[in-house]
Amino acid sequence: MRINCSPAGCLLLLLTVVLWSPSPLAKSPVFSLLNTGGANVTEAAFIGKFHLVFxxxxxxxxxxxxxxxxxxxALNMLGQIAEKQVVPVFVSVDSQRADAAALKVFAEAFHPAMTALYGSADDIKKANYEFKVLVTKLPSRQSQDYExxxxxxxxLLDPSGAIVEQYAYGTxxxxxxxNLAARIKSVSQ
Structure with missing residues (x-):
């Protein structure tokens, strides 16, 4: 397997894997973000169902x-089980270009039940810290924009809101x- 990244991107990847990856049994993350309807969403909203968060x-x-x-x-494979017990969530790390309507369309293009969350730069930074997500803004080589x-x-957060699994890129x-079916079954028993 070959990893293709810039020096800064490779350093970020290395730091993520070696130093910053959360324990699969990490504490429940604390955060406050907005959904695409403008409503405040905190960790309390994650209680009661499984959540897949990216x-x-x-x-x-x-x-x-x-x-x-x-x-x-994965959600489509689980069908009705997932519909009732799993909430897919996309969290935007790009507060500058976070447009609620565009985020809603983006998230729902992947799955109709997917919720998109966003927030101010400070709110995103706090959420990143709680989930131990590393983010680096890089200038684009082709335009004035950035990557x-x-x-x-x-x-994967369980119904208590605790991170119980971390799926690496490419899983x-x-x-x-x-894995999700087994966890749902264990909670249902």
Whole structure:
């Protein structure tokens, strides 16, 4: 397997894997963000159901679409079980370009039940810290715009709101679905 990234991106990836990856049994993250309807969403909203959470940005051309597609495919594999017990969540790490309407369309293009969250730069920074997501803004080589290098794990929170699993980038939808089905079954018993 070959990893293709800029020096800054590779350093971020190394730091993420070696120093900053959360324990699969981390405490419940504390955060306050907005949904695309403008309502405040805190960790309290994550109580009672499983949540699959991915941090990224709408202009991402590779990592985010791959991870969000795997999340959506896993939910589709589980069908009605997922519809009743799992909430897919996309958290935008790009506060400058966070447009509620565009984020809603972006998230729902992957799965109709996906919730998109965003916030101010400070709110996103706090959420990133709680989930141990690393984010670095990088100038684009082709335009005045910018890209964002970010951690690429998908987090599974249990119905108590605790992070119980961290799926690395590239984890297949079938692995996510199998793991999620087992966790749902264990809670249902």
């Amino acid at each position: 941090f990224g940005y709408r202009h991402c051309q590779h990592t985010c679409p791959v991870s969000l597609s795997a999340m959506a495919q 964002i290098s970010h951690s690429s794990s998908t987090y 297949s939808a079938s692995v996510i679905a199998k």
